[in-house]
Amino acid sequence: MTQSMALPGSGDEMTRLPRTIRLDPSDTFIFERAAEPAEWAVSGSFAFLDHEPSMLTRKEKTALRSGFLGLSSFGWSTLCVVVEASAKEREGAVEQLAAHLLEAYGAPSLELALQAAEEELSFAESLCQHPLQTILAVQREVEDTGEIRERFRTLHARDTSADPDPLHANLRAFTMVEDSDAPEDGVDLQGFLKTDRT
Secondary structure (H helix, E strand, O other): OOOOEEOOOOOOEEEEEEEEEOOOOOHHHHOOOEOOOOOEEEOOHHHHOOOOHHHOOHHHHHHHHHOEEEOOOOOEEOEEEEEEEEHHHHHHHHHHHHHHHHHHHOOOOHHHHHHHHHHHHHHHHHOOOOOOOOEEEEEEEEOOOOOEEEEEEEEOOOOOOOOOOOOOHHHOOOOOOOOOOOOOOOOOHHHHHHOOOO
16 A cells, blocks of 8 residues: 655645654664665565574674665664655665665566566555654564564654643653552551561
């Protein structure tokens, strides 16, 4: 499913694609090659189809479990963000991936490489049916049959418009919520301190 939008007066259709994002330097430690921020990205699970998982290095296993493949460096990124892409940018991403499929994976022809790259980009587009700036994460596991199962999660910006402290609203990692159904703690700390512990 492709989501297209036209910019007013531009004549250029826009779509949404995943783009790598780096919130901290951890990708540079956990992957053999980390994608640079702001690369177009695809799921990249095809990179592991002909590999025995037990033979992968620790960093390759991390890429298998949780990496998106960046299309400039062909490095891995833990997270991507949903952004708009022009038809020209999308076409360029398809061409980059097709060239990589020819060079690194020995695709039998440019035509077949372009077809496979188009399928990968279409799947990447389908992951972006979310508001712009939605963060995407992937979790993969290899089943007993050898099939790779992927699950994708999204992280959305918190709505802070109703927060009584708008200056610090985005700094909170957790919000305390009162739960009236929770059982009361029955710990008597003063009684505990008076207990003879000899």
